[in-house]
Amino acid sequence: MDYKSLDIANPTEEHAMLREMVRSWVAEEVEPQALEYDREEKFNLPLLRQMGELGLLGITAQEDYGGAGMDALAAVIIHEELSYSDPGFALAYLAHSMLFVNNLARNGSDAQKAAVLPKVCSGEWIAAMAMSEPDIGTDVLGMSATAELRDDGCWVLNGRKMWITNGCLDDDGTPCDVVWTYAKTGVDAKGRAEVSTFLVYADTPGFSVGQKIMDKTGMRGSNTAELVYDDCIVSPENMVGQPGESMIHMMRNLELERLTLGAMSLGIARRSVYEMNRYASEREAFGRPIRDFGQIQRYIGQSFAEWRAIEAYLYNVARQMDLEKSGQRLDSDGIKLVSTTLAKEIADRAMQVMGGYGYVGEYVVERLWRDAKLLEIGGGTLESHQKNITNDLSRDSSIIG
Numbered sequence: 366m367d368y369k370s371l372d373i374a375n376p377t378e379e380h381a382m383l384r385e386m387v388r389s390w391v392a393e394e395v396e397p398q399a400l401e402y403d404r405e406e407k408f409n410l411p412l413l414r415q416m417g418e419l420g421l422l423g424i425t426a427q428e429d430y431g432g433a434g435m436d437a438l439a440a441v442i443i444h445e446e447l448s449y450s451d452p453g454f455a456l457a458y459l460a461h462s463m464l465f466v467n468n469l470a471r472n473g474s475d476a477q478k479a480a481v482l483p484k485v486c487s488g489e490w491i492a493a494m495a496m497s498e499p500d501i502g503t504d505v506l507g508m509s510a511t512a513e514l515r516d517d518g519c520w521v522l523n524g525r526k527m528w529i530t531n532g533c534l535d536d537d538g539t540p541c542d543v544v545w546t547y548a549k550t551g552v553d554a555k556g557r558a559e560v561s562t563f564l565v566y567a568d569t570p571g572f573s574v575g576q577k578i579m580d581k582t583g584m585r586g587s588n589t590a591e592l593v594y595d596d597c598i599v600s601p602e603n604m605v606g607q608p609g610e611s612m613i614h615m616m617r618n619l620e621l622e623r624l625t626l627g628a629m630s631l632g633i634a635r636r637s638v639y640e641m642n643r644y645a646s647e648r649e650a651f652g653r654p655i656r657d658f659g660q661i662q663r664y665i666g667q668s669f670a671e672w673r674a675i676e677a678y679l680y681n682v683a684r685q686m687d688l689e690k691s692g693q694r695l696d697s698d699g700i701k702l703v704s705t706t707l708a709k710e711i712a713d714r715a716m717q718v719m720g721g722y723g724y725v726g727e728y729v730v731e732r733l734w735r736d737a738k739l740l741e742i743g744g745g746t747l748e749s750h751q752k753n754i755t756n757d758l759s760r761d762s763s764i765i766g
């Protein structure tokens with residue numbers, strides 16, 4: 366193909382068909398429920414299960430286990446399209462499909478994949494990933510959840526996990542079906558935590574939901590929970606990989622997580638540009654459409670150009686990301702760093718253009734504005750991306766000449 370005719374956001378026919386399918390499903394099913402679920406802080410579980418029927422929950426999982434076998438760019442398309450209408454719901458999808466399903470598909474044993482992937486790809490089971498704790502987030506090696514090996518080969522987990530998307534399914538604290546849980550199983554020669562992964566099921570003894578975290582600023586269409594592990598007994602076949610091997614799982618999956626959080630930012634940015642552009646033609650002031658005013662033009666023009674810049678960077682990183690490899694965080698941190706703040710600022714401008722109407726739920730952008738803020742915190746804070754990029758460039762700066 367002539368490189369000039371490449372559509373970076375839909376580089377193959379398969380990607381274009383995926384976008385078309387997701388876009389029309391989102392317009393029919395996701396858009397109409399978004400306002401209500403945000404207002405009521407409810408998670409739309411049946412809607413997430415529907416994505417299993419559409420073959421979207423295991424988008425990057427192997428076809429042998431019920432997945433779609435597609436790439437990081439396909440995952441980006443889905444997150445962008447979902448977030449155009451409902452970033453809160455998109456976050457629940459991300460927690461399930463990227464943080465759990467992709468992690469298991471890349472790092473699990475054949476037996477674990479055969480036992481669990483078909484259920485999470487179909488939507489029969491809903492899953493989460495638990496890394497953060499009440500006292501640690503960015504400083505992940507400081508985690509205090511532990512797993513100790515018992516004489517019979519079982520592991521005993523103790524600790525608490527905080528902020529876990531999909532950790533509970535409802536307001537009654539019903540846990541999700543399976544949680545990818547990181548815990549410390551020792552320390553290395555330098556005294557650093559050795560981190561291991563455990564598959565913890567809803568009925569695992571000693572596992573429970575501590576609380577559903579209420580009254581979040583945004584992302585209210587997804588459930589966020591505190592999880593409790595109190596002498597939680599995990600059988601040896603539910604450890605993923607070898608003891609102490611999980612930092613690599615965590616780092617590799619964070620790359621995809623940051624990329625797809627960037628895709629959520631893109632969806633927010635595109636919708637915000639759409640809403641402010643439409644409104645600026647319809648609304649009149651002083652006998653003219655407000656789009657005639659230079660200050661409004663500055664909001665729209667700046668936002669349009671920034672949206673296009675996010676899109677170009679995002680799809681370039683997505684195109685290059687290899688799900689089987691690690692060591693790609695320079696640009697996954699880069700796209701998340703730049704896109705999240707731009708999305709928040711673009712949503713803010715959309716509210717400004719829409720005046721009082723922009724400030725109420727029915728007009729969509731105030732919800733996007735609230736949702737956008739989380740993207741500067743979750744999956745790594747802005748400061749962690751700045752630190753990672755600067756550290757990586759100190760080791761190898763060949764990319765900048």
Ligand SMILES: Cc1cc2nc3c(=O)[nH]c(=O)nc-3n(C[C@H](O)[C@H](O)[C@H](O)COP(=O)(O)OP(=O)(O)OC[C@H]3O[C@@H](n4cnc5c(N)ncnc54)[C@H](O)[C@@H]3O)c2cc1C
Nearest residue numbers: 494495496497501502503528529530742743744745746748
């Ligand atoms: C709605 C929501 C959903 C989430 N979902 C999940 C989930 O599904 N699974 C999961 O495991 N976690 C989840 N998280 C947790 C999220 O990833 C963390 O909040 C995030 O990593 C930041 O950790 P923290 O909140 O503990 O902040 P901290 O790490 O305590 O940071 C506080 C402040 O200090 C700054 N800081 C920390 N270290 C440094 C440093 N070295 N240099 C400069 N500044 C620094 C931070 O950037 C930040 O500004 C979720 C969070 C929210 C709010």
